[in-house]
Amino acid sequence: ALLTSILTRHQEFAILQSIGMTNKQLKTMLVYEGLYYVLGTSICSILLGSLLSVLIAKPLSAQIWFMSYKFIIWPLILVLPVLLVLGICLPL
Structure with a gap:
């Protein structure tokens, strides 16, 4: 979603650069946007994953009879660094 958003907003970025935004400022803006996506995705996945797992x-x-329930959160936590790397690297 982040990569598609960046590619489809090319004209918006051109307008921002035409009124004085530098490439560094544009990259910083996109990295922060990516981190907001990561934060939102992390919160939603942990909350919804936990809630749906219990419900x-x-x-x-x-x-x-042969199934036992055990809630394990470490897979969700292991994915967070991968999301952070993607949130930072894709905009760059």
Whole structure:
């Protein structure tokens, strides 16, 4: 989504540069935008993932005799650095 947003807003960036925005300022703006995407994605994935896990997976596992429910958050935490790298590198 971030890469598509940057590519489709090429005309907007050209206008910003025509009124005096430097390339460094444009890159800084895009990096901050990417970090906001990462922050929003992280918060939503942790909250929605936790909520849906408790509301859907836990009751479902209680009804199946060979299944046990165990909530593990470390996969979500492991993805955060990858999202940060993508949020910074894609705009650059």
